[in-house]
Amino acid sequence: xxxxxxxxxxxEAAIVCPIRLWTGKQVISLLVRPNRRCPVKVNFxxxxxxxxxxxxxxxxxxxxxxRNSELxxxxxxxxxxxxxxxxxxxxxxxxxxxxxxxxRCMNRLAKLCARWLGNFKGKYIGDYIP
Numbered sequence: 001x002x003x004x005x006x007x008x009x010x011x012e013a014a015i016v017c018p019i020r021l022w023t024g025k026q027v028i029s030l031l032v033r034p035n036r037r038c039p040v041k042v043n044f045x046x047x048x049x050x051x052x053x054x055x056x057x058x059x060x061x062x063x064x065x066x067r068n069s070e071l072x073x074x075x076x077x078x079x080x081x082x083x084x085x086x087x088x089x090x091x092x093x094x095x096x097x098x099x100x101x102x103x104r105c106m107n108r109l110a111k112l113c114a115r116w117l118g119n120f121k122g123k124y125i126g127d128y129i130p
Contacts, residue, residue, distance in 0.1 A: 006108065009035040025071045031108045032089070033069035040097050040105075042069045046087045048077050066092075 008030065013020035033040045044066050051062030056073075064074030066089070074080065082088030086095075093102035 007035050007037075027112070028076060029070045031112060032066075032071075032093075032105055034108065038069075040069050040093070040101055042066045042089065042092055042096070044087065044089075044092050046080065048074060048079055050075070050077070 011022070011026050011030065014023045014026060015021040032042055044064075046064050048062040048064055050060040052058050052060050055063050058074075061073065061075045064076070064080050065072040076089075079085070079087070080089055082090040085091070090102050090106065093105055
């Protein structure tokens with residue numbers, strides 16, 4: 001996921017047979033808190049734009065719950081990551097753990113996105129420059 005400097009402890013895979021597969025919620029939780037020694041503990045709840053009527057069983061997965069840096073329910077959209085309000089993930093990281101921890105989390109997320117785009121979308125800057 002990066003340059004090999006980050007100490008990452010993989011959680012138990014959600015699916016183990018025929019191959020080991022992790023859920024998106026496990027991956028996002030791993031980006032926020034990569035190992036047990038990491039002091040980051042994020043706890044918050046918010047309603048995403050696609051939220052419907054029921055808090056605990058929103059069928060569109062629009063109610064986001066983070067407990068002990070683990071994404072328990074919901075999907076990550078602009079509002080969850082941080083849209084300028086004081087409810088998003090990065091604001092909570094800055095408020096509770098400082099800008100350095102928030103920057104490390106952003107760095108891990110950026111590395112994951114760049115790797116995913118490179119592997120699965122096949123678009124590079126060389127594809128657009130003549």
